[in-house]
Every structure is written in structure tokens, then in C-alpha cells.
Amino acid sequence: MIVTVTLNPALDVTYRVAELVPHGTHRVSAVGMRPGGKGLNVAGVLHALGEPVLATGLLGGAAGARVTGLLAADAVPAAFVPIAAETRSTVTVADGVDATGFWEPGPAVARAEWEAFVAHFRGLLGDADVVALCGSLPPGVPIDAYARLVRLAAAGGVPSVLDTSGEALRHGLAAGPDLVKPNAAELRALLTPAGAAGREVDDAAHALACGARAVVVSRGPDGLLALTRDEAWRGVPPERLTGNPTGAGDACVAALCRGLRDRTPWPELLADAVALSAAAVAAPLAGAVDPETYRRLLPAVRVSAA
Amino acid sequence: MIVTVTLNPALDVTYRVAELVPHGTHRVSAVGMRPGGKGLNVAGVLHALGEPVLATGLLGGAAGARVTGLLAADAVPAAFVPIAAETRSTVTVADGVDATGFWEPGPAVARAEWEAFVAHFRGLLGDADVVALCGSLPPGVPIDAYARLVRLAAAGGVPSVLDTSGEALRHGLAAGPDLVKPNAAELRALLTPAGAAGREVDDAAHALACGARAVVVSRGPDGLLALTRDEAWRGVPPERLTGNPTGAGDACVAALCRGLRDRTPWPELLADAVALSAAAVAAPLAGAVDPETYRRLLPAVRVSAA
Numbered sequence: 001m002i003v004t005v006t007l008n009p010a011l012d013v014t015y016r017v018a019e020l021v022p023h024g025t026h027r028v029s030a031v032g033m034r035p036g037g038k039g040l041n042v043a044g045v046l047h048a049l050g051e052p053v054l055a056t057g058l059l060g061g062a063a064g065a066r067v068t069g070l071l072a073a074d075a076v077p078a079a080f081v082p083i084a085a086e087t088r089s090t091v092t093v094a095d096g097v098d099a100t101g102f103w104e105p106g107p108a109v110a111r112a113e114w115e116a117f118v119a120h121f122r123g124l125l126g127d128a129d130v131v132a133l134c135g136s137l138p139p140g141v142p143i144d145a146y147a148r149l150v151r152l153a154a155a156g157g158v159p160s161v162l163d164t165s166g167e168a169l170r171h172g173l174a175a176g177p178d179l180v181k182p183n184a185a186e187l188r189a190l191l192t193p194a195g196a197a198g199r200e201v202d203d204a205a206h207a208l209a210c211g212a213r214a215v216v217v218s219r220g221p222d223g224l225l226a227l228t229r230d231e232a233w234r235g236v237p238p239e240r241l242t243g244n245p246t247g248a249g250d251a252c253v254a255a256l257c258r259g260l261r262d263r264t265p266w267p268e269l270l271a272d273a274v275a276l277s278a279a280a281v282a283a284p285l286a287g288a289v290d291p292e293t294y295r296r297l298l299p300a301v302r303v304s305a306a
Numbered sequence: 307m308i309v310t311v312t313l314n315p316a317l318d319v320t321y322r323v324a325e326l327v328p329h330g331t332h333r334v335s336a337v338g339m340r341p342g343g344k345g346l347n348v349a350g351v352l353h354a355l356g357e358p359v360l361a362t363g364l365l366g367g368a369a370g371a372r373v374t375g376l377l378a379a380d381a382v383p384a385a386f387v388p389i390a391a392e393t394r395s396t397v398t399v400a401d402g403v404d405a406t407g408f409w410e411p412g413p414a415v416a417r418a419e420w421e422a423f424v425a426h427f428r429g430l431l432g433d434a435d436v437v438a439l440c441g442s443l444p445p446g447v448p449i450d451a452y453a454r455l456v457r458l459a460a461a462g463g464v465p466s467v468l469d470t471s472g473e474a475l476r477h478g479l480a481a482g483p484d485l486v487k488p489n490a491a492e493l494r495a496l497l498t499p500a501g502a503a504g505r506e507v508d509d510a511a512h513a514l515a516c517g518a519r520a521v522v523v524s525r526g527p528d529g530l531l532a533l534t535r536d537e538a539w540r541g542v543p544p545e546r547l548t549g550n551p552t553g554a555g556d557a558c559v560a561a562l563c564r565g566l567r568d569r570t571p572w573p574e575l576l577a578d579a580v581a582l583s584a585a586a587v588a589a590p591l592a593g594a595v596d597p598e599t600y601r602r603l604l605p606a607v608r609v610s611a612a
Contacts, residue, residue: 015397015408022326025407062368091321091397093408101331102321102399 001077002046002257003128005121005149006039006057008106008138011067011089012286020095034285035070036090038163039134041250042257044287045280047076051258054079056124058117058138060107061086079124081117083109088138106138114141121149125156129261132161132253133177137168146172159260162212163253166190173210178260180212181253184219200225201232201306216256216273218249223274225306226266235270237278238300241293247286248277271301307383308352308563309434311427311455312345312363314412314444317373317395318592326401340591341376342396344469345440347556348563350593351586353382357564360385362430364423364444366413367392385430387423389415394444412444420447427455431462435567438467438559439483443474452478465566468518469559472496479516484566486518487559490525506531507538507612522562522579524555529580531612532572541576543584544606547599553592554583577607 014032043055055076059067060083067087071078085107093100131153133146142148146162150172153160159178162169165186173180182190187203204215204227217225223236255276259269279294280286320338341350349361361382365373366389373393377384391413399406437459439452448454452468456478459466465484468475471492479486488496493509510521510533523531529542561582565575585600586592
């Protein structure tokens with residue numbers, strides 16, 4: 001199975017209102033709730049594809065219990081480690097024009113809770129084909145958390161995909177993950193001096209030099225760039241899709257995980273990741289893909305040596 | 307003990323942000339949570355005054371569990387009937403300028419859940435000195451809910467204070483509650499034809515005619531007006547207080563409940579209610595009163611025959 005790790009998940013709450021008026025009082029006409037967080041979206045996509053998957057990470061309090069309930073309602077297999085603090089919520093207020101977001105800070109994680117997670121993660125590795133390490137770290141979790149998990153996975157013979165940013169990515173790279181998937185902005189922020197704009201291939205090569213075995217850069221509607229020590233590939237979608245880009249990166253990670261598990265050759269793997277990302281844009285909710293878009297685009301993705 | 311009923315409580319969530327920007331994304335710097343709902347505020351004030359009190363009503367889901375936890379943390383005695391649906395949350399976004407509110411709709415209450423509450427309420431009457439029936443009705447609870455509870459209380463020899471508005475108030479009045487406490491706007495909306503502006507005393511007299519035994523009209527900084535079949539009194543605070551007026555009406559209900567329990571004469575009762583309302587304005591949170599303001603104002607409230 002593929003194990004997805006989300007250390008800082010969220011309860012994503014959406015409020016529909018007629019019009020957002022600052023300093024007014026709004027009656028919310030509809031309330032939506034979804035499990036939130038990159039690793040949960042990856043698990044949702046893999047589950048929708050029929051791939052064996054298990055979502056894990058840290059959940060706490062009433063919001064955490066609700067995330068657990070929502071995952072169960074979607075039949076996504078999950079085994080989270082409990083924490084005392086409350087899992088964060090994100091509130092998105094949607095009016096007729098656009099969305100306004102409010103992001104709570106993440107919960108404070110105790111040292112013992114983090115250690116309990118590490119032990120839990122170690123226990124899952126025996127059944128894991130690939131692990132995906134996704135998203136930000138909540139307060140209290142050490143900044144080199146992903147490096148530790150990457151090393152544990154490697155020691156257990158399990159390849160890892162790391163999808164995070166900033167210092168968590170920088171520290172994680174040092175442990176040599178099998179694959180990192182920054183988007184172009186994350187990669188540039190991490191690897192080039194402020195203001196310097198290098199070519200993406202150069203930046204990705206720099207990430208390789210920092211320790212990753214392979215780098216897949218997500219370039220939004222321009223597709224994906226994959227770089228290893230021996231190969232470089234570009235995958236470009238056959239058409240531009242309009243929709244909700246929020247979960248595209250997570251769908252990409254889902255495709256990369258099963259490709260890594262199946263040792264799929266890069267051209268085929270990249271085509272799958274491009275088509276699945278596009279199918280996520282075509283689906284209204286993060287963590288879902290539009291199957292028809294996926295089927296239609298998969299044979300039409302153009303992959304070429306970079 | 308005084309039993310306060312809140313059929314549509316809320317989890318009141320406050321988000322602090324630097325500046326509310328419509329259609330932007332905001333990192334919330336601090337998250338506050340409080341039990342919300344008129345009857346919970348009344349219970350909080352009575353508990354702070356050292357009066358025996360029990361908060362009851364309907365609570366459900368994760369938000370309901372959190373309200374229960376917050377009441378327990380404040381040591382406010384509570385015995386709520388569980389419902390399957392999720393208790394509503396209210397989110398208030400506070401920036402440097404003012405507050406922006408988002409009010410979720412109330413939960414759908416099943417007929418059996420409402421009947422379970424009625425049975426629970428009946429069981430509490432044996433130990434109740436007064437019942438306070440507070441706030442709006444959630445979907446699924448019959449519009450004449452308060453009339454039914456008023457009649458049950460009366461049959462048990464327990465006087466009732468009704469603090470609600472609109473149709474719930476209109477129907478509740480028919481059962482002859484011992485006291486209703488509309489504010490001036492609620493009273494006018496209920497009792498006079500649209501556009502007609504009668505004198506408050508006339509409006510209150512109309513409420514008496516509709517069935518209440520006594521009417522206390524809260525008039526914001528202008529104090530309180532009390533009307534029974536035999537008496538009419540005005541209570542006016544000695545000074546204008548600035549602060550948070552949200553919980554003033556609930557503090558007033560708290561004072562009225564204990565006055566009704568103790569059969570306090572109207573002049574004294576009204577002075578207490580005026581001082582306690584003002585002390586709520588001086589406290590930063592609804593459901594709390596500032597003891598120093600209460601002690602200072604109580605002897606200075608001016609009460610006169612209206």
C-alpha cells in the first residue's frame with residue numbers, strides 16, 4: 001500500500017454567503033466540510049483510483065475527530081496518531097465573486113506525540129510500498145522531521161516522495177528522498193538567491209545536488225519537468241483546463257507514488273502525472289479527480305526529453 | 307436552582323487577523339472559542355454570581371462536544387440532550403477596525419430529539435426554582451416549543467422567563483410566561499403593525515394582553531421598563547458605559563431569574579437588573595460581568611414609577 005503522511009492536516013470549512021461585507025454580519029446559507037491537507041488529498045485521489053492506500057499523520061480535538069469522520073464517510077483508510085491540541089480549521093468564505101480564506105495556525109505538538117508518530121510510522125513501513133510526506137509541519141514538530149521519516153523509510157527499503165516547501169523541504173532534502181515535487185515558485189524560493197531567476201532545469205539540478213534522487217517540478221498549466229541524475233523529461237498537457245487548481249499538485253503526487261511503486265518508466269509516469277493533475281483541475285474539490293478528463297487526456301499528453 | 311434552556315446554542319469562534327481583505331487569504335494570529343447562546347450567557351452570569359444554576363438544551367456533533375468541554379472548563383453545571391446534527395458555529399473575524407460575523411444555520415433537530423428534550427426538561431422541573439427559555443429555535447423544533455415548556459413549568463409550579471423574538475416569542479406568549487424580556491426593537495417588530503411606532507409602555511401593555519404576566523423591555527443605555535397588570539417601573543443606569551453590549555440582555559435575564567426566585571419587589575429587582583446589565587457591558591466577553599462595575603452601580607440606579 002501507499003502511505004500518505006499529513007502532519008498538519010486541517011478541517012476545511014466552506015461558508016457560502018451572498019456577499020462578503022467587511023464588518024457586517026452574514027447569515028451563512030450553506031456550510032461545507034472536507035478533510036484538508038495535501039496528504040489527505042493524495043490519499044483521496046489514490047483511493048478514487050482503486051489503489052491501496054493508508055492516510056496517517058496527527059489529528060487532535062473536535063476538528064480532528066471530524067476529519068476522521070469525514071475520511072471514514074469517504075471510505076479512505078486512515079490511521080492517525082492522536083494529539084492533545086486541536087487540529088486547525090481553515091474557513092473559506094465563498095460569495096458570488098471569489099473566496100476569502102482564514103487559516104488557523106497549526107496545533108502545538110508535544111515531543112512525546114511526535115515520538116509516538118515516529119513509532120507508528122515505523123510500524124507501518126512493513127506494509128508500505130511507497131510513502132508520501134506531504135505539507136507543512138505544525139509547531140513542535142522538529143524542522144528535520146521529514147529527514148527522519150525519509151531515513152526510516154529508506155532503512156526499511158521503502159521509497160519516499162516529499163512534497164513540502166521552505167525549511168521543511170531544505171532539511172528533508174538532506175536525507176535523500178527518492179522524489180521531491182516542488183512547484184516552480186517553491187523551488188526557486190528554496191534554491192536560488194533572492195532575486196536570481198535561474199532556469200528551472202538548473203534549479204532542479206540544484207535540488208538533485210542537495211540530495212533528492214529525482215525532482216519533479218510542477219509548472220501549473222505548463223505541465224511537469226522531471227530530472228534525475230541520468231534523465232530529463234517534460235510532460236505537457238494537450239489543452240489548457242479551467243477549474244480549481246488547488247488539488248492538482250496532490251493528484252500529481254498520487255500519480256508519482258504509484259509510478260514509483262510500479263517502477264514505471266519516466267515517460268509513461270510523467271504522462272500519467274500530467275493527466276491526473278489536469279483531471280484534478282477539472283474536479284470541483286481538492287482530493288478528487290474527474291475520471292472522464294483523466295481518460296481523455298492520458299493518451300494525448302506530450303512527453304519529450306528536456 | 308435556576309434552569310436555563312438554550313435550544314440553539316453555538317460554538318462562538320473568534321479569529322484575529324491584521325486586516326480583513328475581501329477575497330484575500332488571511333493567516334489567523336489567534337483563535338478564541340466560547341460557548342455561545344443567550345441561555346449559556348445567562349447561566350455563566352448566574353454561576354459567576356454564585357447562584358445555583360443548570361444549563362440545558364440541545365447540543366450535537368464536534369462543535370457541541372466542544373461547547374460541553376468549554377462549559378466544564380468554566381465549571382458551569384450543564385446537562386444537555388444530544389442531537390445527531392452538528393451544533394452551529396459562529397465565526398467572528400476581528401481586525402483592528404471592527405468585527406465581521408459569519409453565522410451558520412442551526413442544526414436540524416429530529417422530532418424524537420425534541421421529545422427527548424421535553425422529557426429531560428420535565429425531569430429537571432422538580433429541582434427548578436425558575437426556568438429561563440432563551441434564544442432562537444433551531445430547524446425542526448416546533449414554533450410553539452416555548453409555549454409547551456412554559457406550560458410544563460407552570461404545571462410544575464415553576465415560573466418561567468422567556469427571552470426570544472419573532473414567531474417564537476409570539477407563540478410563547480400564548481402560554482402565559484411569568485416574564486418576557488424583549489428589547490425595544492423586538493417588541494415593536496412583534497406587536498405593532500409595520501411602520502407604526504407606539505410608545506413602549508403601550509407595546510409592553512400589548513404583550514401583557516397577549517399573555518405574559520410581566521414584561522421587561524430592555525432599552526439599551528436607557529435602562530429597563532417593567533410592566534405588570536398592577537405596576538409600571540423604569541430603571542435607569544446612573545452613567546453611560548462604553549464596552550461590549552452583546553451580553554447585557556443576558557445579564558438582565560440572569561438578574562430577573564433570581565429576582566423571580568426570591569420574589570424580590572420590582573424596584574429592587576429592576577435596580578439589580580440594570581446594574582448587572584451595565585456590568586456585562588463593562589466585561590469584555592458575553593456571559594461575564596464586571597463585579598466592580600456591578601458593586602459600584604447597584605446603589606446608584608434610579609428606579610421610578612413609570
